Amino acid sequence: MNFIPEIMLVNRSTVIRIGSVALSIVMFLFALDLMSDSFKHLSRNTVESIILAASNPFIGLFIGLLITALIQSSSTSTTMIITAVASGSISFVDATPMIMGANIGTTITSTIVSLGYIANREEFRKALSAGVVHDFFNILVVLILFPLELNYGLLSSVSQNISVLITDDGVQNGVGTLSIKFLDISPLTGLYTGLVSNPIINLIFSFIILFAAIKIIASIISNMLIGDSQEKLQEYIFNNTGKSFLWGTLVTSCVQSSSVITSVVLPFVAADKISLRKVTPFIIGANVGTTITAFIAVLFKSYTAVNIALVHLIFNLIGVLIFLPFPGLRSILIIMADRFALLVSKYRFLVVVYILLLFFLVPFLLIYFTKGFNP
Numbered sequence: 001m002n003f004i005p006e007i008m009l010v011n012r013s014t015v016i017r018i019g020s021v022a023l024s025i026v027m028f029l030f031a032l033d034l035m036s037d038s039f040k041h042l043s044r045n046t047v048e049s050i051i052l053a054a055s056n057p058f059i060g061l062f063i064g065l066l067i068t069a070l071i072q073s074s075s076t077s078t079t080m081i082i083t084a085v086a087s088g089s090i091s092f093v094d095a096t097p098m099i100m101g102a103n104i105g106t107t108i109t110s111t112i113v114s115l116g117y118i119a120n121r122e123e124f125r126k127a128l129s130a131g132v133v134h135d136f137f138n139i140l141v142v143l144i145l146f147p148l149e150l151n152y153g154l155l156s157s158v159s160q161n162i163s164v165l166i167t168d169d170g171v172q173n174g175v176g177t178l179s180i181k182f183l184d185i186s187p188l189t190g191l192y193t194g195l196v197s198n199p200i201i202n203l204i205f206s207f208i209i210l211f212a213a214i215k216i217i218a219s220i221i222s223n224m225l226i227g228d229s230q231e232k233l234q235e236y237i238f239n240n241t242g243k244s245f246l247w248g249t250l251v252t253s254c255v256q257s258s259s260v261i262t263s264v265v266l267p268f269v270a271a272d273k274i275s276l277r278k279v280t281p282f283i284i285g286a287n288v289g290t291t292i293t294a295f296i297a298v299l300f301k302s303y304t305a306v307n308i309a310l311v312h313l314i315f316n317l318i319g320v321l322i323f324l325p326f327p328g329l330r331s332i333l334i335i336m337a338d339r340f341a342l343l344v345s346k347y348r349f350l351v352v353v354y355i356l357l358l359f360f361l362v363p364f365l366l367i368y369f370t371k372g373f374n375p
Contacts, residue, residue, distance in 0.1 A: 017220055
């Protein structure tokens with residue numbers, strides 16, 4: 001007879017989780033709507049300053065990197081960029097380098113998580129190698145694609161050509177909107193803006209709500225998908241390259257955070273249960289899976305921003321096509337991560353230097369020295 005209270009407990013837990021996800025979705029949509037409204041009501045000088053800064057592709061790249069490194073969520077930063085594009089504060093072409101930078105900035109989380117193993121040199125080496133393989137994948141893809149985008153507009157032109165196939169003429173011109181409204185949050189936004197009309201305050205508040213919503217969704221779904229079954233899942237996920245990649249894509253699509261998913265596999269690598277070679281395709285898949293957040297944002301906004309969501313997806317798919325089918329190229333990525341981790345494990349203070357240089361000091365310095373250059 002004791003099974004009845006247990007069933008009630010399980011049902012209550014499930015209801016709480018579903019309710020929390022539903023509430024976080026409402027928060028997500030409210031944040032998007034409020035952020036878009038705030039961008040539209042910024043003063044002309046503020047908008048011009050944003051456009052001027054973003055018009056330099058180098059600064060745009062490093063702004064995307066810095067913002068994402070500071071908040072440790074590419075889902076949040078890419079959603080913010082999409083909302084800014086939809087509101088007209090930033091052009092699609094200027095936002096493209098920011099998306100690239102966001103892909104590098106998001107990798108800081110897994111590197112920071114590896115610091116939890118710093119007391120044990122061997123575990124730290126293995127955990128760090130899994131952390132920085134995420135870094136090096138995105139850095140190498142940016143080094144390949146950024147010059148191609150800068151000189152030939154590769155990503156922006158491909159995404160625009162694809163968007164022509166999935167949108168009508170009105171949408172291409174930026175005036176069309178999605179005909180189906182899943183949830184109209186505008187009355188709630190209107191009620192709030194009637195009480196608080198300052199666009200700067202509203203922009204900051206919308207960012208906080210957006211960040212919180214994504215973190216809540218990631219935490220709940222991560223526990224539901226992974227939770228206590230980590231030991232069982234790892235037996236089936238990493239059997240081969242294709243399966244590892246697909247699992248990384250699928251799980252990250254649900255959790256909406258490549259940082260969370262990449263950090264989840266670090267303990268397996270540190271404990272020598274999974275090799276770096278087997279986990280690398282999973283991490284590459286996580287980069288593709290995280291692009292789902294951008295498309296969710298587009299579904300509830302104007303289709304004006306569909307191009308930038310496609311840029312995020314195409315960037316990661318090209319990275320997949322470069323590294324996944326070719327074991328030799330993937331081995332270069334793995335060797336770079338392994339040797340870097342070996343060096344840092346001998347001089348562990350270097351990991352702090354690495355984090356500060358890559359994610360903060362170098363971007364700040366490059367922004368400063370390139371602010372006068374506008375190709």
